[in-house]
Amino acid sequence: MMTPYKLIRKPPWGVGLAMLAFTTPALAAPPGDLAFGAYDPPGQFSSDGEVAIEHLFLPWEDVFLGSLYDADTYAKERNRELLVTIEPWTWTRDIRNTPEFLINGIRTGLYDSNMSAICAVLDELDSDITVRWAQEMEDESGQFIWSDWEPTIYVDAFQRMINVCRAVAPDVQVMWSPLGHEGLEDYYPGDDYVDVVGLSVFGLQAWEREQLGDEQEFLDIFTPRYERVKGFGKPVMVAELGYVGDADYVSRWENSVRQDYPQFPQLTSVVYFNQQEVHPWPDGYGLPNWIVTERVLGQ
Structure with a gap:
C-alpha cells in the first residue's frame, strides 16, 4: 500500500509537503448515497472504497509540484478523482503578501506563471481533475488575503486565472467555491468560467449553543447556502465539511450529510475536511479539530 504524499493546507511547520504514514485505523465514509470525498492528511480514509x-x-x-504526480498515483490506485484547491499565497506566514499586492500582481500578470506551472502539471495527470481557486471569497473574517475584495476585482482575477489555467490544461473542471453567505452572487464569475459550485459547511456545537442559542443541523446550515447558488444551474458540492460536538451531535450530522435529499437535486457530493482548523473560530473558540477520530467531545 502506498503511503499518501499529501499537500498539506497551511501546516504549522511552514512547508507545503509532508510524507504521512498510516498511524490510525481506516475509517468508513458516512452512510448515504451521495458521492463522498475527503481532504485526508492522516490517511484515515486510505482504504475506504466509498471515497x-x-x-x-x-x-x-x-x-x-512534483508531489502532484504522487497524489495522482495515490488517487488512481483508489479510483478517485482529484479536487485541487489552489490558494494564491505562500503558506509561510511571515512572508505573505498583502491583498493589495496580490490584486495588483494578478492584474499585471505577475502570477500568471504560478497558475500556469501548476495547471501544466495537472494536465499531465491521469486523474479527472477539478480546480478550485481562491475559495470563500465573500468571507469577511480576515482568514484569506483574497477574501472580501470588491466583487468586480475578484471576478476579473478569477477569470484571468482560469484563462491562464485552461490555456495549458483545457480538460480540467473549474469549481467556484464561495463560503455560502449572503451576497455571494456578486462574486459569480459567469457560466463560462464555472463547471461546478462548491460550498463550505461546518458545525461547531459549542459555538452554536452559546452564540446562536441552539444547535444547528446539517440542513440548517446547508439549505440557505444551497438556495443562494441553485439559480446558477450548476452541479453543487460541499467542498469542505466538518462537525465537532458531543456524541449525539456528531451522530446526527454523520447520518445526514450523505443523504440524497429531493430538495437538493443539484447536490452531487460532499467532501470532508479531515484536519484541525488552522484559523481561529470566531468568538474565542480556538481551532476546532475536525479529524474524525477527535471530533467527538467529552468521551
Missing part, C-alpha cells in the same frame, strides 16, 4: 474524491490543497508559491 470517490481526493481533495488536495496547495499554495501557488513555495510548493513542490
Whole structure:
C-alpha cells in the first residue's frame, strides 16, 4: 500500500509537503448515497472504497509540484478523482503578501506563471481533475488575503486565472467555491468560467449553543447556502465539511450529510475536511479539530 504524499493546507511547520504514514485505523465514509470525498492528511480514509474524491490543497508559491504526480498515483490506485484547491499565497506566514499586492500582481500578470506551472502539471495527470481557486471569497473574517475584495476585482482575477489555467490544461473542471453567505452572487464569475459550485459547511456545537442559542443541523446550515447558488444551474458540492460536538451531535450530522435529499437535486457530493482548523473560530473558540477520530467531545 502506498503511503499518501499529501499537500498539506497551511501546516504549522511552514512547508507545503509532508510524507504521512498510516498511524490510525481506516475509517468508513458516512452512510448515504451521495458521492463522498475527503481532504485526508492522516490517511484515515486510505482504504475506504466509498471515497470517490481526493481533495488536495496547495499554495501557488513555495510548493513542490512534483508531489502532484504522487497524489495522482495515490488517487488512481483508489479510483478517485482529484479536487485541487489552489490558494494564491505562500503558506509561510511571515512572508505573505498583502491583498493589495496580490490584486495588483494578478492584474499585471505577475502570477500568471504560478497558475500556469501548476495547471501544466495537472494536465499531465491521469486523474479527472477539478480546480478550485481562491475559495470563500465573500468571507469577511480576515482568514484569506483574497477574501472580501470588491466583487468586480475578484471576478476579473478569477477569470484571468482560469484563462491562464485552461490555456495549458483545457480538460480540467473549474469549481467556484464561495463560503455560502449572503451576497455571494456578486462574486459569480459567469457560466463560462464555472463547471461546478462548491460550498463550505461546518458545525461547531459549542459555538452554536452559546452564540446562536441552539444547535444547528446539517440542513440548517446547508439549505440557505444551497438556495443562494441553485439559480446558477450548476452541479453543487460541499467542498469542505466538518462537525465537532458531543456524541449525539456528531451522530446526527454523520447520518445526514450523505443523504440524497429531493430538495437538493443539484447536490452531487460532499467532501470532508479531515484536519484541525488552522484559523481561529470566531468568538474565542480556538481551532476546532475536525479529524474524525477527535471530533467527538467529552468521551
